[in-house]
Amino acid sequence: MTKPLHFTAFQMLTPGDNGVWRDPQNIRNHLDLNYWIGQAQLLERAGFDAMFFADILGVFETRESGAELSVRDAHVFPLGDPFTLVSALAAATRSLGFVVTASTTYEPPFLLARRFSTLDHFTGGRIGWNIVTSYLDSAAANFGLTEQVTHADRYARADEYIEVLEKLWLQSWEADALRRDKASGVYADPAKVRAIDHRGAHYAVRGPHLVEPSPQGRPVYFQATASDTGFDFAIRHAEALYTNAGNPEQLKASIERLEGLARTAGRTARPLVFAGINLAIGASHAEAEEKLERQTRFRNDDSILAWNGIDIRRYPRDTRLSDLATYGTTRPLRSVNGRHDVTIQDYIEHTRRLRTPFTVLGTPDEVVDQIADLAARTGLDGFNISSATTPGVYEDFADHLTARLRARGLLAPPAATPIRLRDRLAPAGIR
Amino acid sequence: MTKPLHFTAFQMLTPGDNGVWRDPQNIRNHLDLNYWIGQAQLLERAGFDAMFFADILGVFETRESGAELSVRDAHVFPLGDPFTLVSALAAATRSLGFVVTASTTYEPPFLLARRFSTLDHFTGGRIGWNIVTSYLDSAAANFGLTEQVTHADRYARADEYIEVLEKLWLQSWEADALRRDKASGVYADPAKVRAIDHRGAHYAVRGPHLVEPSPQGRPVYFQATASDTGFDFAIRHAEALYTNAGNPEQLKASIERLEGLARTAGRTARPLVFAGINLAIGASHAEAEEKLERQTRFRNDDSILAWNGIDIRRYPRDTRLSDLATYGTTRPLRSVNGRHDVTIQDYIEHTRRLRTPFTVLGTPDEVVDQIADLAARTGLDGFNISSATTPGVYEDFADHLTARLRARGLLAPPAATPIRLRDRLAPAGIR
Numbered sequence: 001m002t003k004p005l006h007f008t009a010f011q012m013l014t015p016g017d018n019g020v021w022r023d024p025q026n027i028r029n030h031l032d033l034n035y036w037i038g039q040a041q042l043l044e045r046a047g048f049d050a051m052f053f054a055d056i057l058g059v060f061e062t063r064e065s066g067a068e069l070s071v072r073d074a075h076v077f078p079l080g081d082p083f084t085l086v087s088a089l090a091a092a093t094r095s096l097g098f099v100v101t102a103s104t105t106y107e108p109p110f111l112l113a114r115r116f117s118t119l120d121h122f123t124g125g126r127i128g129w130n131i132v133t134s135y136l137d138s139a140a141a142n143f144g145l146t147e148q149v150t151h152a153d154r155y156a157r158a159d160e161y162i163e164v165l166e167k168l169w170l171q172s173w174e175a176d177a178l179r180r181d182k183a184s185g186v187y188a189d190p191a192k193v194r195a196i197d198h199r200g201a202h203y204a205v206r207g208p209h210l211v212e213p214s215p216q217g218r219p220v221y222f223q224a225t226a227s228d229t230g231f232d233f234a235i236r237h238a239e240a241l242y243t244n245a246g247n248p249e250q251l252k253a254s255i256e257r258l259e260g261l262a263r264t265a266g267r268t269a270r271p272l273v274f275a276g277i278n279l280a281i282g283a284s285h286a287e288a289e290e291k292l293e294r295q296t297r298f299r300n301d302d303s304i305l306a307w308n309g310i311d312i313r314r315y316p317r318d319t320r321l322s323d324l325a326t327y328g329t330t331r332p333l334r335s336v337n338g339r340h341d342v343t344i345q346d347y348i349e350h351t352r353r354l355r356t357p358f359t360v361l362g363t364p365d366e367v368v369d370q371i372a373d374l375a376a377r378t379g380l381d382g383f384n385i386s387s388a389t390t391p392g393v394y395e396d397f398a399d400h401l402t403a404r405l406r407a408r409g410l411l412a413p414p415a416a417t418p419i420r421l422r423d424r425l426a427p428a429g430i431r
Numbered sequence: 432m433t434k435p436l437h438f439t440a441f442q443m444l445t446p447g448d449n450g451v452w453r454d455p456q457n458i459r460n461h462l463d464l465n466y467w468i469g470q471a472q473l474l475e476r477a478g479f480d481a482m483f484f485a486d487i488l489g490v491f492e493t494r495e496s497g498a499e500l501s502v503r504d505a506h507v508f509p510l511g512d513p514f515t516l517v518s519a520l521a522a523a524t525r526s527l528g529f530v531v532t533a534s535t536t537y538e539p540p541f542l543l544a545r546r547f548s549t550l551d552h553f554t555g556g557r558i559g560w561n562i563v564t565s566y567l568d569s570a571a572a573n574f575g576l577t578e579q580v581t582h583a584d585r586y587a588r589a590d591e592y593i594e595v596l597e598k599l600w601l602q603s604w605e606a607d608a609l610r611r612d613k614a615s616g617v618y619a620d621p622a623k624v625r626a627i628d629h630r631g632a633h634y635a636v637r638g639p640h641l642v643e644p645s646p647q648g649r650p651v652y653f654q655a656t657a658s659d660t661g662f663d664f665a666i667r668h669a670e671a672l673y674t675n676a677g678n679p680e681q682l683k684a685s686i687e688r689l690e691g692l693a694r695t696a697g698r699t700a701r702p703l704v705f706a707g708i709n710l711a712i713g714a715s716h717a718e719a720e721e722k723l724e725r726q727t728r729f730r731n732d733d734s735i736l737a738w739n740g741i742d743i744r745r746y747p748r749d750t751r752l753s754d755l756a757t758y759g760t761t762r763p764l765r766s767v768n769g770r771h772d773v774t775i776q777d778y779i780e781h782t783r784r785l786r787t788p789f790t791v792l793g794t795p796d797e798v799v800d801q802i803a804d805l806a807a808r809t810g811l812d813g814f815n816i817s818s819a820t821t822p823g824v825y826e827d828f829a830d831h832l833t834a835r836l837r838a839r840g841l842l843a844p845p846a847a848t849p850i851r852l853r854d855r856l857a858p859a860g861i862r
Contacts, residue, residue: 013549015618022613031552031643033522057541059639067621067639074618078643080549081542087519088553091464106539110488110573111512118444118511121462122519141637142541182453185731187446187505190498206572208490208498210510212462300616 002409005375006382006425008052008099008274009043009394013080016388019073019300026298026389031080033088039394040089040096046398047411049424050097050128051089052222052384053082057106058138060303063327064311067138069303083115090123095414097421099128099222104158106134106143110205113168116219117211125215125420130222131237133158137328155233160200162237167196169218172209188212220422223271226254235261239427240272242384246338247357248377251275255379262428269428272381277374278359279385281367281396288361291396295388296352304351305344308333317345364400372410433840436806437813437856439483439530439705440474440825444511447819450504450731457729457820462511464519470825471520471527477829478842480855481528481559482520483653483815484513488537489569491734494758495742498569500734514546521554526845528852530559530653535589537565537574541636544599547650548642556646556851561653562668564589568759586664591631593668598627600649603640619643651853654702657685666692670858671703673815677769678788679808682706686810693859700859703812708805709790710816712798712827719792722827726819727783735782736775739764748776795831803841 013030015021021028029035043051059067059077070077086098098119102112120127133154134140177192196207223234224242234241241258245251255273262270280295282288305312309327322340326333336342336350337357350356360370374380387393405411415424444461446452452459460466474482490498490508501508517529529550533543551558564585565571608623627638654665655673665672672689676682686704693701711726713719736743740758753771757764767773767781768788781787791801805811818824836842846855 019616019618021618022616024613031549033518033553037522057641059641067624067626069621071619071621071624071639072617077641078619079641080552081546083515084518084546084549084553087464087515087517088522089518091468091519091522107542108537108574111538115512115515118462118515121511122464122515138637141635143539144635182455185450185453186503187450187452188502188509190500190502193498193502195498204572204575206569208502210488210490210508212509 002372004412005371005380005405005410006049006272006274007047007411008050008382008384009039009048010054010276010384010386011039011051011082012054012076013082013085014076014078015074017074017076018303018306019075020295020298020388021074022298022300023294023389025391028390033085035390036085037088037092039390040093042394042398044093044096045402046394047402047406047414048096049382050099050126050421052099052130053085053101054130055079055082055101055132056136056139057103057134058136058140058142060136060306060309061138061328062306062309062311064314069306069311073300073303073306075303075306083119086119086127087122090119090126094418095126095424097126097128097220097424098123099130099220099421101130101132103132103134103139104161105154106139109161109164109203110168113165114210116165117169117209117214120214120216120219121211124418125422127216128220128222128240128421130224131158131162132224135330152229155229157202158233159236160202163200164196164198164203164205166218167198168205168207168209169213172196172207173213175213178212216420216422220425220427231258231261234258234271235265235267238271239422240274240382240425242274242276244275246335248374250338251378251380267428272425272427273379274382274384275358275378275380276384276386277371278354278356278361279367279393279397280359280361281364281393281400283363285362285366288363288367292354292359292361295392296354299352301348301352304348305334307331312344312348315344317348318343321347364404367401368404368408368410371405372408433803435843436802436811436836436841437480437703437705438478438828438842439481439813439815440470440479441485441707441815441817442470442482442513443485443507444513444516445507445509446505448507449734449737450506451726451729451819452505453729453731454725454820456822459821464516466821467516467520468523470821471524473825473829475524475527476833477825478833478837478845479527480813481530481557481852483530483561484516484532485561486510486513486532486563487567487570488534488565489567489571489573491567491737491740492569492759493737493740493742495745500737500742504731504734504737506734506737514550517550517558518553521550521557525849526557526855528557528559528651528855529554530561530651532561532563534563534565534570535592536585537570540592540595540634541599544596545641547596548600548640548645551645551647551650552642555849556853558647559651559653559671559852561655562589562593563655566761583660586660588633589664590667591633594631595627595629595634595636597649598629599636599638599640600644603627603638604644606644609643647851647853651856651858662689662692665689665702666696666698669702670853671705671813671856673705673707675706677766679805681769682809682811698859703856703858704810705813705815706789706809706811707815707817708802709785709787709792710798710824710828711790711792712795712824712831714794716793716797719794719798723785723790723792726823727785730783732779732783735779736765738762743775743779746775748779749774752778795835798832799835799839799841802836803839
């Protein structure tokens with residue numbers, strides 16, 4: 001039997017990246033609540049499992065020109081707080097999930113625990129957490145740190161951070177603590193609501209948790225990583241993982257490695273694995289080609305390596321990526337399908353063409369075939385899809401893919417009743 | 432000419448206080464988004480200026496029995512995160528404001544600055560901030576502190592905290608930095624978006640601010656205090672102030688003192704002053720009496736001094752309040768209309784009767800008269816109104832007071848177009 005795939009929509013509360021906002025047809029308005037409500041309703045209609053809100057807490061700066069490129073091109077800047085958006089979208093939908101990125105490095109765990117619990121209630125159990133440890137120097141500087149804590153330290157802090165949250169979410173209130181018994185006047189049983197008294201290397205939190213147990217108990221845990229440390233962390237915590245690889249064979253190997261790590265750790269199964277794809281759907285193959293080209297037509301080449309802290313205007317275009325060094329971020333330098341022995345010019349052309357082994361392009365039937373094939377070849381459970389501008393890929397997905405995917409058993413039928421995000425994804429248990 | 436008064440609705444994301452949730456007619460559901468949307472629409476219809484969300488970050492504990500009373504009676508517990516609610520309510524209303532409490536003591540200022548800016552955009556300029564410095568030991572313990580920072584230290588930190596926020600909100604982006612010019616490809620002018628490079632005694636924050644200037648620039652500043660230190664802080668920062676006093680004459684004197692302080696500090700005028708009233712409206716005076724009585728009928732006496740950390744079950748009812756000491760809070764012990772030389776039993780009876788000089792009770796016309804009279808006698812600009820249960824006071828206000836207040840010029844007419852909260856309140860400038 002074909003296993004239904006999962007789809008999430010990659011979002012940030014920003015005009016876009018690398019100047020794509022300039023497309024004259026683009027009506028995206030990242031600070032307009034009604035714009036977002038329309039997007040959420042579209043994605044629900046399209047059968048997406050969740051909106052996935054990425055986030056960072058600083059600006060992509062380059063060694064050569066600071067924040068100039070990000071400010072000018074609206075390259076992941078400005079960037080609003082995604083948590084503030086969720087309740088409006090939840091009120092306008094009934095089964096769409098909301099995965100929100102939050103860092104374990106900068107915010108007191110007590111506040112984050114309460115926020116997620118409240119949102120899990122307000123969404124009826126449709127909230128997920130994309131766990132990140134932060135990787136930008138420009139973010140660290142906004143929190144009084146002159147430089148980032150090291151990669152390994154950040155993961156150690158993250159482990160304890162999650163330990164604190166889980167004590168609040170899962171241990172502070174016993175399962176039958178909540179009584180709401182008007183006759184006896186007992187709202188909750190004081191013997192079953194407890195302080196957690198956590199005292200660890202990094203955090204001291206007493207509790208009790210301020211919110212009664214929520215529909216999912218805790219948010220669904222997502223993570224995005226491709227590093228070894230990240231994989232180890234994912235095996236300890238993640239229910240779903242976003243990862244990338246140069247090509248499907250490498251991705252298959254990564255997923256197998258994850259399976260092995262999960263077995264070794266005694267997990268029932270590995271996390272669900274999602275990968276990003278570049279998607280373009282047309283009535284004809286040629287129209288799909290034109291749509292893919294349109295996604296990068298208004299991209300500004302200047303800021304394409306701003307992700308890595310490099311202002312390419314200062315270098316000859318035949319400079320090799322291997323001769324450049326990242327700046328202000330712990331992220332590795334981007335490559336072309338896994339190769340670093342390419343020049344800036346090669347990278348620009350590659351970025352413009354959007355042609356990677358994860359580009360899925362064609363008529364609706366062709367695209368469905370390719371999606372099914374990618375999943376079968378790699379073991380992927382789901383796809384993360386961005387849309388550079390609005391209207392864009394999501395409208396095409398809703399109009400042309402949703403029914404076809406369902407007809408082939410590649411997308412779950414619409415939920416008859418509201419459904420919790422964890423029930424919808426049915427990830428393996430972590431422990 | 433009569434000056435229109437302002438009305439805010441006191442709210443917390445909690446079942447209530449002192450066990451009032453037990454009223455069999457009560458349909459309040461603090462974790463149901465649709466419940467809150469209904470309340471917001473009701474309050475907008477009633478002509479309220481704003482919902483005022485109070486908040487604390489701990490539990491009211493007593494020296495004698497810890498959190499027992501708060502947990503059992505649902506006494507301001509459980510308690511969700513009010514920020515998560517705003518966007519859903521903003522989408523369902525057009526002119527109602529949302530004042531959210533946030534502490535300057537526990538959260539990194541960079542995060543709070545971004546959250547308020549995002550919400551000011553999403554609400555179209557209808558956000559306010561109730562600035563608190565926190566006063567509960569049980570909250571401090573949730574943030575790794577064994578005891579609270581002192582009252583004076585908290586205000587010093589708060590001054591710097593606000594300084595950081597204002598640098599982010601008002602200085603990081605120049606007024607004409609935002610260009611959004613698709614032709615030139617300039618989203619914002621890099622020369623006009625700057626780091627703030629704040630390095631103070633308590634905070635180091637580099638910036639730039641991640642969100643473009645919002646409709647109001649910054650939230651409207653509210654504060655709630657009656658202490659001298661609090662008044663000084665309010666003169667430095669607040670646009671509106673919630674304060675309490677034993678009787679109208681004392682309140683009038685307080686407001687005059689505030690006026691003097693404002694003049695001395697060179698402010699154009701004092702902050703707007705709001706006070707809480709106990710409101711009950713009936714078709715007859717007798718029905719209003721019955722409604723007032725109903726507000727406390729399901730109150731549990733046991734927890735009435737839990738606010739101050741005292742479990743009255745452990746003391747004879749003739750114990751004087753002056754012989755008790757607060758526990759776990761910097762709040763002064765509650766009194767009866769300013770008097771502490773009363774017993775626990777006196778206090779219980781007083782609390783049950785809800786009869787203070789700020790109780791406004793009667794037929795609609797009587798109530799309008801009393802509200803007008805209270806404002807005239809004290810100089811008050813507005814009233815903060817709670818409703819113990821739902822349905823309750825707000826429905827009566829909308830049905831019976833709104834039109835009458837408007838007919839007398841005591842309530843502004845409905846806004847013809849969406850209006851920003853600061854424009855609606857028109858407070859005096861701080862500087």
